[in-house]
Amino acid sequence: xxxxxxxxxxxxxxxxxxxxxxxxxxxxxxxxxxxxxxxxxxxxxxxxxxxxxxxxxxxxxxxxxxxxxxxxxxxxxxxxxxxxxxxxxxxxxxxxxxxxxx
Numbered sequence: 283x284x285x286x287x288x289x290x291x292x293x294x295x296x297x298x299x300x301x302x303x304x305x306x307x308x309x310x311x312x313x314x315x316x317x318x319x320x321x322x323x324x325x326x327x328x329x330x331x332x333x334x335x336x337x338x339x340x341x342x343x344x345x346x347x348x349x350x351x352x353x354x355x356x357x358x359x360x361x362x363x364x365x366x367x368x369x370x371x372x373x374x375x376x377x378x379x380x381x382x383x384x
Contacts, residue, residue: 286332288373290318291349292360294335304338306345310362311335314346317365331373344384356384 294311295304315335322331339347344358348368355378357368364382371379 287330288332289351290331290333291336291351292318292333293337293339293345293347296335296337305342306338306347309346311346314348314360314362314365317362321365321369325369325374327369327373341384347384350378353378357382358384 292311292315293304293306294315295307312335315333318331318333322328322333339345339349341347341358346360348357348360349355350357350368350372355372357364357379360368360382364379367379368382371377
């Protein structure tokens with residue numbers, strides 16, 4: 283069993299019926315998932331960073347929302363441009379990105 287260092291959850295506004303509609307989806311969260319996946323691959327972190335898309339976290343006005351465990355860090359308004367910083371500062375540097383935190 284894989285024991286990742288970080289488990290990342292990204293809201294893609296996925297509904298129980300499989301449809302994706304909602305604020306985070308409208309703000310490009312599916313592209314954000316792709317950006318995280320690419321960064322994991324580029325940095326060879328597939329065993330350390332595990333990624334899941336989720337349904338709504340209930341704080342749509344702060345979306346796209348990204349949650350990182352085990353610390354329980356919640357990031358708001360995450361854009362593709364922020365992904366590199368999250369990897370640099372949080373995953374590889376060990377310190378959450380303060381200005382993105384909720």
